[in-house]
Amino acid sequence: MDLQETKAAVLxxxxxxxxxxxxxxxHILNAPEPGFREQATSRFVAQKLADLGIPFDDGLALTGxxxxxxxxxxxxxxxxxxxxxSLIVPGHPFADPETxxxxxxxxxxxxxxxxxxxxxxxAPGVLENLAGRIALLVVPAxxxxxxxxxxxxxxxxxLEFLGGKSEFVKLGVMDDVDIAMMTHTENQDWAYGDARLGxxxxxxxxxxxxxxxxxxxxxxxxxxxxxxxxxNAANIALTAIHAQRETFRDEESIxxxxxxxRGGTVVSSVPADVRMETFVRGSSIExxxxxxxxxxxxxxxxxxAVGASVDIATIPGYTPLAQDSTLTELYxxxxxxxxxxxxxxxxxxxxxxxxxxxxxxxxPAIHPYAAASTGKAHGNDYVVQDYELAVTTAGKAMAMTIxxxxxxxxxxANAIVRDFQGGMSRSGYLSWLxxxxxxxxxxx
Numbered sequence: 001m002d003l004q005e006t007k008a009a010v011l012x013x014x015x016x017x018x019x020x021x022x023x024x025x026x027h028i029l030n031a032p033e034p035g036f037r038e039q040a041t042s043r044f045v046a047q048k049l050a051d052l053g054i055p056f057d058d059g060l061a062l063t064g065x066x067x068x069x070x071x072x073x074x075x076x077x078x079x080x081x082x083x084x085x086s087l088i089v090p091g092h093p094f095a096d097p098e099t100x101x102x103x104x105x106x107x108x109x110x111x112x113x114x115x116x117x118x119x120x121x122x123a124p125g126v127l128e129n130l131a132g133r134i135a136l137l138v139v140p141a142x143x144x145x146x147x148x149x150x151x152x153x154x155x156x157x158x159l160e161f162l163g164g165k166s167e168f169v170k171l172g173v174m175d176d177v178d179i180a181m182m183t184h185t186e187n188q189d190w191a192y193g194d195a196r197l198g199x200x201x202x203x204x205x206x207x208x209x210x211x212x213x214x215x216x217x218x219x220x221x222x223x224x225x226x227x228x229x230x231x232n233a234a235n236i237a238l239t240a241i242h243a244q245r246e247t248f249r250d251e252e253s254i255x256x257x258x259x260x261x262r263g264g265t266v267v268s269s270v271p272a273d274v275r276m277e278t279f280v281r282g283s284s285i286e287x288x289x290x291x292x293x294x295x296x297x298x299x300x301x302x303x304x305a306v307g308a309s310v311d312i313a314t315i316p317g318y319t320p321l322a323q324d325s326t327l328t329e330l331y332x333x334x335x336x337x338x339x340x341x342x343x344x345x346x347x348x349x350x351x352x353x354x355x356x357x358x359x360x361x362x363x364p365a366i367h368p369y370a371a372a373s374t375g376k377a378h379g380n381d382y383v384v385q386d387y388e389l390a391v392t393t394a395g396k397a398m399a400m401t402i403x404x405x406x407x408x409x410x411x412x413a414n415a416i417v418r419d420f421q422g423g424m425s426r427s428g429y430l431s432w433l434x435x436x437x438x439x440x441x442x443x444x
Contacts, residue, residue, distance in 0.1 A: 011120070014399065024044075024048060025390075025391050028044070032095070041111075042084060042140075052118060061168060064167075069133060075133070076178040076406070076414060077176050080135070086108075088100050092380040095380075102380075116399070118136055131406055137168065144163055169426060175426070179416060183394035185384055186373065187371065190371055192345035195371065196393075209279075209280065209313065210275075213233045213303060216228040216272055217265075220268050231264055231274045236301065241256055241294075244294045244295075249287075251283065253349060254287060254291045255280075255282075257279060259278070280292045299312055304442075304444050321350075326364075327366050331368060338396055364420045371389070372384050
């Protein structure tokens with residue numbers, strides 16, 4: 001088969017088996033689990049890979065999996081990501097009634113589109129025409145949530161990093177992967193006209209802070225003067241953080257959004273143990289690291305004001321996303337064949353964060369979006385409406401791009417890998433993450 005015949009065979013195979021991938025996405029939607037807790041979801045996906053006859057490793061970063069499809073010749077490896085985890089969003093129509101876990105970011109469709117790629121490339125006569133391999137990377141914990149819980153896993157030696165893709169890099173899961181891609185969902189009412197897919201965005205990076213204000217407990221009614229109110233320290237710190245906002249440049253896209261996860265114990269006792277978590281996001285590493293220093297200053301000020309102490313743990317999060325332009329162009333040529341010329345938008349800066357940014361620092365990567373949802377991302381009204389676009393079309397576009405990359409002795413893939421100007425080596429990336437970790441206690 002020539003190139004176009006190979007693509008046609010893949011598209012036909014995907015159409016024949018589309019209902020299977022859609023059923024997978026629907027199953028995961030109705031069984032949400034947050035990051036590093038996706039045990040049932042992992043077992044479910046493992047069974048699907050086994051049903052397809054795809055060899056895989058499991059238990060990676062606790063719940064992750066890695067399947068592999070091999071072409072007829074040796075060559076580079078293209079990785080396709082699908083994320084296992086949900087958020088925790090009470091009130092979401094598909095939330096678990098006990099845990100409140102909910103797929104309010106559309107990750108369930110990513111597993112569907114990943115399996116769409118796998119099933120399509122298994123069409124007769126396809127893999128033997130490709131030079132290289134396709135890694136199916138089923139990764140946990142993209143959503144950077146439950147920081148205290150995950151940091152506990154780190155303390156127990158079960159993890160080193162709190163995001164799934166960083167753990168994959170550390171464990172060597174990515175060592176034999178040369179190019180990476182995945183597709184995320186987006187709101188249908190986005191700012192790109194009638195486009196159905198979007199490419200080329202860059203995203204904020206971020207660090208996280210785990211914070212504990214330590215005061216002195218005392219009877220809140222009878223002897224409050226003998227206590228040190230840690231909740232007051234936290235409130236002063238929040239105000240001080242807000243006072244920094246006018247110092248941030250627009251182009252730095254700084255976002256700081258703390259929450260109090262514990263405000264004390266009982267109402268009759270002066271709060272002595274108050275805990276917070278926050279992200280510090282920015283468009284560049286330099287910008288969000290500098291903003292993080294201002295946050296630390298505000299936290300120390302809150303403690304100083306009331307005579308409390310504060311423990312500040314700085315935790316590496318995600319690097320900014322930088323998508324490969326040549327790989328993007330190749331994807332667009334295939335995506336437009338599916339959704340129409342002019343229906344693939346060139347996206348701008350996005351102030352959210354993803355650990356696909358970390359992958360983009362060490363290898364050529366793309367992270368397209370499918371305008372398939374309604375509601376607010378991470379909100380209780382975010383629901384995927386167009387499953388054909390989010391699962392079937394997204395999978396088709398990635399599969400066709402993979403064929404372009406690995407066809408004809410993988411000349412295109414080899415050129416992209418050769419020309420990649422990465423921000424970090426893999427070992428340098430891991431060293432940089434480790435250098436960010438810090439824990440300090442500030443007392444007057």
